[in-house]
Amino acid sequence: MPVLPQGFRHLPDLLDRDAQHVLAEEVRAVVRASPLYVPAMPGTGKPMSVRMTNCGQLGWVTDKEHGYRYQETHPVTGAPWPPIPDRLLDLWRAVADYPDPPQACLVNFYSAGARMGLHQDRDEQEFSAPVVSVSLGDDCLFRIGGTRRGDPTASLRLRSGDVVVLGGESRIAFHGVDRIYPGTSTLLKGEGRINLTLRRVTG
Ligand code: MD3
Ligand code: FE
Numbered sequence: 293m294p295v296l297p298q299g300f301r302h303l304p305d306l307l308d309r310d311a312q313h314v315l316a317e318e319v320r321a322v323v324r325a326s327p328l329y330v331p332a333m334p335g336t337g338k339p340m341s342v343r344m345t346n347c348g349q350l351g352w353v354t355d356k357e358h359g360y361r362y363q364e365t366h367p368v369t370g371a372p373w374p375p376i377p378d379r380l381l382d383l384w385r386a387v388a389d390y391p392d393p394p395q396a397c398l399v400n401f402y403s404a405g406a407r408m409g410l411h412q413d414r415d416e417q418e419f420s421a422p423v424v425s426v427s428l429g430d431d432c433l434f435r436i437g438g439t440r441r442g443d444p445t446a447s448l449r450l451r452s453g454d455v456v457v458l459g460g461e462s463r464i465a466f467h468g469v470d471r472i473y474p475g476t477s478t479l480l481k482g483e484g485r486i487n488l489t490l491r492r493v494t495g
Contacts, residue, residue, distance in 0.1 A: 294444035296436065299422070303387070307426065307453040312479055316428055318377040319399060319486055322347045325374045325463050326366050329399050334359030338375020341406035342469075346378045350396040350493050352415060360415045362396060362493050376490070383424065384490050387457050390421045394490035402432065402472045402485040410435065410445075410468040413491075422459035422491035428486040431476040436467040452477045461464070 307315065328343040337356030347354060350362040351373045365372055376397045384394050400408070414422060427450045437445035439461060447470070450456065458465070475482040 294437075294446045296446055297438060297460070298436050299383035299395055300436065300462035300465070301387075301452075301457040301459070302350045302448065303455040303457070304451065304455045304464040306387075306455040309453070309479075312428055312453050312457075315328065315377070315379060315426070316333040316479055316486070318379065319428070319488070322377075322399060327368065328399075329366075329368050330440040332356045340408075340470045342408055343401045343403075343493060345373075346361075346397060347374045347399065348394060349373070352396060352398045352491075358455075362415065372434060380426070380488065380490060383426070383455065384445065388422050388490075389459070390492065390493060394424070396491045396492045398489045398491070400487040400489070402430075402469065402487070404472065404474040404483050406469075407471055408469040410437070410441070411479055412439075412464055412466055414464070414495045416491055417490040417495040422457050424491075425456040425458070426452045428488070429458075429477050429480040429482060430485040431473040432485050433459055433470045433473070433489075434467050434481045436462070436466070438466065439464050449473075451470050452479050456492070 331340045331354045354360045365446045434450045437443040472485045
């Protein structure tokens with residue numbers, strides 16, 4: 293298997309079952325205040341298969357007209373995003389090795405057939421802060437490569453309760469989700485996978 297990029301840390305099962313349940317309830321509250329919407333690719337308007345929402349001061353959004361960006365309000369309701377739950381702020385303090393708190397928490401929901409193509413996260417101004425990711429629900433096949441699109445990639449299965457820290461070079465590595473494995477977790481009420489990513493956005 294190709295080597296993982298420098299700064300990549302996989303912390304399997306960092307959250308125990310109770311912590312996962314509490315977090316899943318908090319995500320439900322976020323989604324009630326700030327519903328999942330269907331993001332669209334810039335230019336083409338092609339819908340993504342992952343549904344999204346956010347919490348925090350800033351949320352990552354995309355649509356046909358204005359493309360990838362961060363904004364303070366939900367693109368459909370126009371309401372400000374709800375705050376990031378304290379437990380996620382605690383998690384950031386524990387693993388991020390960064391002095392300031394996250395400004396954005398993107399909530400990705402994958403139904404059985406959803407995937408996310410190989411991409412880099414480059415819409416932030418602050419690349420010295422890591423991205424911290426939490427997986428809940430069904431397992432997925434995650435893929436990460438190097439800083440160039442053609443670099444070799446490594447695949448690993450992410451499971452409910454796993455945390456991934458993307459610091460250093462891995463912060464700008466290409467990555468994606470090739471598939472989810474429906475029915476591999478009983479955490480959520482039905483099939484599917486939730487991924488939360490905590491980020492610093494401004495410099
Ligand atoms: C590697 N999310 O939201 S999480 C994304 O599972 C995203 O929903 C995937 O890629 C998901 O942008 C992957 C792990 C992850 C998150 C951010 C990264 C890996 C990353 C940023 C840079 C490099
Ligand atoms: Fe990403």
